[in-house]
Amino acid sequence: MKTKQPKYRQILNDLRVSIQKGEYPVGSELPSENELCRHYSVTRTTARKTLEELRAEGFIERYHGRKSVVRERRDSLGLLNVKGFSEAVGQNVKTTVLKKPAYAEWNHSFPFQVTEQEQKSSCIYFERLRSVRNHKVMIERNWFASSIVPDFLERPFVENSFFKTLSYHYQIEIIGSEQEIGAVNADQSVCTLLKIEEGSPVLLISIRFSTNQPGFFIYSELICNTKYFPIGNSYFI
């Protein structure tokens, strides 16, 4: 449990925390590569690696000839994010945990291939239900490797948010996503949960979130009752 952290990780955490605390507000400039070199007594390679990481994680933009600039980081990634979702429909989102995080099998019918490293690790699964004004709108299923999140099962979520928990306790940041979407007929268990008629069409969205941990992803499946999407009309615009 005493794995030595690389220097660039230390600096990365420092800067990330500073940004999240608001010490570097959106639009402001981060220290230059050379300033970081002097401050942390490292070479430019290391300082640079740090800033490249921060960019990959979406915290800053980088421009040739200018310092790095803190950027507005979109909290809504894919559909998953509670915050973006609740803003859309007016803070009336309720989240119910259907299955608490627990060890499970990897889902092999998933349209993404689990990496070798993940295959070696055991898998954690949890399932939630999102409701809007008493309408059951979405079932959310999540799979991920337990090896990147030690003691995950013992820890409560940070502000009820999965992604915030990953960021806060494990410095895991989402840096991108791929997804496939399609319509399927809901099976019986889904119909019961969403309180819809058997055979109703539901939207099935499979997402693979890339993280700043190479080779590790968050796999999510969203099963949405599209009938209720029109409720929140004009999500944006």
Add this chain to the structure above:
Amino acid sequence: MKTKQPKYRQILNDLRVSIQKGEYPVGSELPSENELCRHYSVTRTTARKTLEELRAEGFIERYHGRKSVVRERRDSLGLLNVKGFSEAVGQNVKTTVLKKPAYAEWNHSFPFQVTEQEQKSSCIYFERLRSVRNHKVMIERNWFASSIVPDFLERPFVENSFFKTLSYHYQIEIIGSEQEIGAVNADQSVCTLLKIEEGSPVLLISIRFSTNQPGFFIYSELICNTKYFPIGNSYFI
């Protein structure tokens, strides 16, 4: 027009082409960092940068202590991809160009903020209609900075695919995406195009695709008649 390419870009293009040609099939190993050093007469820093890029673009997986392995690259990114989309509904997709690529204003009602570099560049816009078995299913709108794609307006699409054109002519690869989704009432022009009743609810998906060009994105808006999604039932599974 004779901007000198960095060495790592040259090597990157070589490897990417080799992978796409099938010289390194999925699951096979790429040359190690040191082998690339010797072959191209560069230092490890440069060879490494190349392989890191290839990973970021989704072509390979990297493991400590082992060579890089070519990975199955998902062609369907978000909803946009014709190939993924047409596979889903049985090769019956027809694509009609509604508005050919042309200079336009940046769309400021878009939920993503255009970067400074993009703001400086002029914007190219085009619009297409996707039909499945004579059902008008989706309007696709695209915005991107003209400065990253010189002569784009003079060039025909590669295999009718926007992304293939970007990859082939400009070495631009999609490395991730963010999107927001919501339901809105279709306005009159949309209703006419999709041949639906005025006021019908449609799905509005806004996507920002990240590319391997830092600071440059592809912005897309999809307006989908969700009534026709159930057609292709069991997209996967």
Add this chain to the structure above:
DNA sequence: TAGTGGTCTAGACCACCCT
């Protein structure tokens, strides 16, 4: 144990941005 990738040092030259 040999080879691999992960991290890091200490330099260098250049193109770009701002004033």
Add this chain to the structure above:
DNA sequence: GGGTGGTCTAGACCACTAA
């Protein structure tokens, strides 16, 4: 012109993987 980031060299040590 002075500072910034983009690229690159030529080394080094370590941790991990596979035989």
